[in-house]
Amino acid sequence: MEINGVEIEDTFAEAFGIQVSRVLVTAATKKLAKIAATEATGYGTSVIGCPAEAGIDCYVPPEETPDGRPGYVIMICNMDKKKLDHELLERVGMCILTAATTAVFDWMEDADEKLTTGKKLKFFGDGYEKQLDIAGRTVFSIPLMSGDFLIEGELGIRSGVAGGNLFIMAENPAAGLLAAEAAVDAIKAVHGTITPFPGGIVASGSKVGSNKYKFLGASTNEKMCVTLKDEVEDSQIPADVNGVYEIVIDGLDEEAVKAAMKAGIEAAVQVPGVLRISAGNFGGNLGAYQIKLQELF
């Protein structure tokens, strides 16, 4: 199957279940909200080595937020509900409560359950905290040096989908990178999804375990390395491909991840030098979801 002259491989992305939280961070200005959202979602590319997978979902203009200020929706994810509870508490408490002029609201529709992040953080007020009602939400006001921090008492979480992905294979790294940037820009418009890697883009691919170093849990996927294509016997890199980037997507549900993958592919194939689109899987035995590329269209 081809789109705009680019081969879409007959393969699938293997994705996994994950627990997802989704909150709105507002501030006096768009820039201040972005600063807090960025700090809170940093060090959050993959739970393989980071304490969470995290990213900015979308911007919400002032007239659509509970406090009439600009805000960013962020998503913080972990396979383990207890770890997610911890991460949400610390990332909000250390990176948003401490940031200038911020407030935090639940932004999860159809939550499976609620975490009591706000109800825990309110104790930081040492008795000076107050309970408010803002647009029908139970919100706590915590006095800080610079003024009062507002946070909704309960923040919803739900079972989501992690590891939706696509590989962009191009005639050189620059074309792969520009296409990946275009894909990330397109995915930003699909609400309910994040691309948690730096700038939304993954430069490395890994396989489970290692052939040479038995103590390793994961190592580079040599069959997908462009500089090893002439060295590795069963390389999966075609002769004309010299640059490969991956986009990894976490989302609220399978539909959101599929929409993001579709938007990403449609953007990537428009960049000259992109030769084919593939996806990563583990044979289908590890993840709960198999998202076939060709069925997206």
Place this chain on the structure above:
Amino acid sequence: MEINGVEIEDTFAEAFGIQVSRVLVTAATKKLAKIAATEATGYGTSVIGCPAEAGIDCYVPPEETPDGRPGYVIMICNMDKKKLDHELLERVGMCILTAATTAVFDWMEDADEKLTTGKKLKFFGDGYEKQLDIAGRTVFSIPLMSGDFLIEGELGIRSGVAGGNLFIMAENPAAGLLAAEAAVDAIKAVHGTITPFPGGIVASGSKVGSNKYKFLGASTNEKMCVTLKDEVEDSQIPADVNGVYEIVIDGLDEEAVKAAMKAGIEAAVQVPGVLRISAGNFGGNLGAYQIKLQELF
């Protein structure tokens, strides 16, 4: 003591010893280097709740880097050397190795010792890694999907100083915030320092323990809360102060932290509406360093 009509209080910032790493992250462009540096230093405001204190120190133009590409110097800090080793490995491995076109070099002069971050990460190459010499440095090349990632084998760390700080007290939050932004901009020019909080600015202050909730290790410093000044008996907020922001500084040594505090104060006092500059301490019994504000000038 007054500078530009702003009272500099006769007090001191109490600072602590901390283990500091300092590495250079280069990439094909300044923007790509910034993306990786930002991801790697996120979720890093304070070791009270974050796994590290981290931030971007300075930009290094292409002609001054080992690989002739633009780069950012980042600092990652932890009180505990073992935790720092872990954080450096994971933040570099998950947030820089995975980012497009990056490389990592040791950027610590006068290191106390070296961590073998690069020598550990090279195993990810599963035998396809190579050892190179770049400008006299021992560097490992690790094949990835998108090309080869370079990282210096050993990365220096040293005993540094954490918790240098200053309080900006202003007639409203906006004046405090603008002065804090100006202070952070000035501190950026002092190499060997970071301001690890979101945008470099701290909106909240805390005290050890809690008066009301005995299970808490820390709670809001009600004496420094502007909205409680009429409610708390021994408030330290003067009647005309309605906005307080703090800058926290980590540095390679006491001299760097002092230079940063001085630059920050000189910038802050230029903003109309700033009334006084103070600093935070715990009576001098907890930290190894006492940096007196008035002796900076």
Place this chain on the structure above:
Amino acid sequence: MEINGVEIEDTFAEAFGIQVSRVLVTAATKKLAKIAATEATGYGTSVIGCPAEAGIDCYVPPEETPDGRPGYVIMICNMDKKKLDHELLERVGMCILTAATTAVFDWMEDADEKLTTGKKLKFFGDGYEKQLDIAGRTVFSIPLMSGDFLIEGELGIRSGVAGGNLFIMAENPAAGLLAAEAAVDAIKAVHGTITPFPGGIVASGSKVGSNKYKFLGASTNEKMCVTLKDEVEDSQIPADVNGVYEIVIDGLDEEAVKAAMKAGIEAAVQVPGVLRISAGNFGGNLGAYQIKLQELF
């Protein structure tokens, strides 16, 4: 009338008729589209001294643009239709055609008439230009060094409204500035409007002519200068006001400008330290529109 404790003065903004063009600039990525849009709308604060009034209206995600790539809508305005024709041609030709990966589409609904900017620029192709149909639009493809530039043949213009405005009066400049930033962020969500001054904010106010220098067409409005409030006899600056910023708005029609003024005021009054909102007029004799502040609510 008060909103959130801030006095809304019983006055009106006096606005003028202006000819407005509105085009969509797309590119391979959001960042590249922003670069071109920014260059093309620079040096465009006020027709008093700039060759046009210009700014970025809004972002359009890839799935909503004719070529499936991210884009920004810009507006370029001039009182004189002939001058607008010239400005549109030069700003598109010199600042967008020359920018990497861009394309230009008409984005004016309900145009009064069409300028033939694209039909003129196509001659730059020196016979190698081609006519295409993209989503029902007549578009010209012009070969460049880096590839082909696409531009729609005709670009719509209409009679719009210039000089919608509001004054933010605050207890110090920082509070006025933060409120102005918040107002600009809110106005960004009102499509069909721009705030053409630097960052959307005006630091200076002027009156027609000069009292002292007869050769001047305009000079500072001393009655509105915060540093002259004790020096000028009939100063309009209240005793507690020490910072004033203005927002100027150009829009497709009066309704758009009103919506922008309303959104801006609602955002500004949320910032502590803001004391009152006013607007600028010339007694009502010069402009075609009188927009009363209190009637916006």
Place this chain on the structure above:
Amino acid sequence: MEINGVEIEDTFAEAFGIQVSRVLVTAATKKLAKIAATEATGYGTSVIGCPAEAGIDCYVPPEETPDGRPGYVIMICNMDKKKLDHELLERVGMCILTAATTAVFDWMEDADEKLTTGKKLKFFGDGYEKQLDIAGRTVFSIPLMSGDFLIEGELGIRSGVAGGNLFIMAENPAAGLLAAEAAVDAIKAVHGTITPFPGGIVASGSKVGSNKYKFLGASTNEKMCVTLKDEVEDSQIPADVNGVYEIVIDGLDEEAVKAAMKAGIEAAVQVPGVLRISAGNFGGNLGAYQIKLQELF
């Protein structure tokens, strides 16, 4: 001649004399200074169609500026001294004086002569302006709504060099673009130079006159268009080249332009997919300067 495997053609860039102004724009924060500098240098790619060539040269940290605040150095250029006088006055008056918290200082060493921009703008103060001495500079303070605007009375200009350039020829547009971005990043570190096109990069090339349309003064250089390489008989695009971007440089003198070209080339050749570097000239008869590429190394 080859650098990093990339052919450096045996050709030269033909550059021209131009009148250059260079001023420092400071503000309360780095971000506010950047906003003003960007607005003032917009619509300034080439004097062929823009009223000036303009751009940001470099950042100056607070401790190195006359008023102790962060600033950006901008350059504004025109072939004609009278037009430069006009442009400097209007761009400063409309785009910097009107911007929040700014000040303007002369930043031209070795000026040929001085323009009296500040001495003219002071009349805007309508008699309320004051003359100050700041760090040995004669500066005027002009009262505005938001506070006082400072501008040095005289701003130096000198004979500089325009049109230094290099062509990056790559196997696809993305590789050319990434290399161009890297080149611009490298050139930013060469003080005394600007790259006036959008993002510093030129997507189009032109020739004098037109073969088909006799009324045109300039048209696309079809011999350098990648999409016409099979159609135009004497195309200068090699068979393997599918993307070409140009960098244009204006500088204070020939040495600065040469240093910028060298830095740009050294950065560009590091990007995989870049095949050759060339430069643009008109046979050597039009411009006063011939800068040979191979002699830069």
